[in-house]
Amino acid sequence: KAGVTQTPRYLIKTRGQQVTLSCSPISGHRSVSWYQQTPGQGLQFLFEYFSETQRNKGNFPGRFSGRQFSNSRSEMNVSTLELGDSALYLCASSLERGFNSPLHFGNGTRLTVT
C-alpha cells in the first residue's frame, strides 16, 4: 500500500510570492491534516480536512489556506510568502476524522523563502 505522498519535496520561493503544496493520502484514508515544522517549535497544526470540508484550523494567519478534493487529495496554499514561512510542511492522513488514531505522515515539503 502506497504511503502519503507529498509534492514537491523542495521549493524555493521569494518573499511576496505564493505557493501550492500537494498531498495524496493513503488509499482509503479520508482525513488529511497539515502541520508546519520549524526548529524548536515542533509540529504546529495548520488544518484538517475531511470529506472536502475544513474541520478545524490552527492558529495561523489567513494567508494559509487549503482544500480537499473528492478523491481525498489535498492542497495547501500560502500567499504573500514571508521569510518566517520557511519550514517543513507535513501532510498526514488517517481513516477517519479526529485524532484518536495514529496519523500517517508524508515526507514533507521543504519550503525556503528568500
Added chain:
Amino acid sequence: DQQVKQNSPSLSVQEGRISILNCDYTNSMFDYFLWYKKYPAEGPTFLISISSIKDKNEDGRFTVFLNKSAKHLSLHIVPSQPGDSAVYFCAASALGAQKLVFGQGTRLTINP
C-alpha cells in the same frame, strides 16, 4: 501556550542501555497519547500510543508509561540500538478533539 512539553532537546545513550524520553502535558482533557519517531528528510512515523485508561503499553522494545496525576508520560527503549537515533515527538489529543498537539521533540543519539 505549549500544552505538550519535551524539556530535553537532546539525549545521548550508549548502545544496549535503556533510553528514557520524557513528556509533560498541561491539558487535563488529553486522553490519548502517542509517540512518533522522525529521521532526517522523512516524515514522522508512528511508534506507540496509550489511552488514558491505561498506565502502560508495551510493544517489543518500546514501552510507554502514563502518569495521569503528574500529567507525565515517558517512552522507554530497551535495549537501545543505533537505528533508534532519531528525533522523538510525543503528541496528545482529547476525545473528539480536532487536532493533535505535539511536543518540540527530543533528539536521541545512540552511541556504539
